[in-house]
Amino acid sequence: MEGLERILGEHPLFSGLGQEFIDLAAGCAKNTRFNADEYLFHAEDPADWIYLVRYGRVALELAAPGQGAMQFETVGEGEVVGLTWLLPPYRWGYDARALDLTRAIALDARCLRDKCEADNRLGYALFKRFLPVLVQRLQAMRLQMLDVYGRGR
DSSP states (O other): OHHHHHHHHHSTTTTTSOHHHHHHHHTTEEEEEEOTTOEEEOTTSBOOEEEEEEESOEEEEEEETTTEEEEEEEEOTTOEEOOTTSSTTOBOSSEEEESSOEEEEEEEHHHHHHHHHHOHHHHHHHHHHHHHHHHHHHHHHHHHHHHHHHTTO
16 A cells, blocks of 8 residues: 555645545555556446546547547546546546556545545545646637537638
8 A cells, every 4th residue: 555655645636735635545546557448437427436647648538429539638647537526426527548558546436535525624635636627627628619619610
């Protein structure tokens, strides 16, 4: 577990969070890997995991009627995949697909939510770190939609 604590503490999302919180989060963590073209999750599936990317790239994709999957962002080393674990109904709003061999720390979302409920300081600290990422993803999706639907005008 000591290795996971160190890795979490070095990840930009957890960096500077404080050892107490890192220790709590490490209790929900495990190493994971995905091969190229393997899906981390699909839209509408339960949002059970948060992935802190250590190596590789992950495509975030939306299914568009009549157009197939549209990639709206690529996430790489030091970034996070999986933000809807924070709010009910805890379901993914998009697909996440590994573009190449990807290694990540997977955090059990239910475990982390329970720890945040038990320690509101942890919950608030994590919320402040995840919210800017969520806003950035929404802006990226908006720009992608403008690009797709703005063509030909």
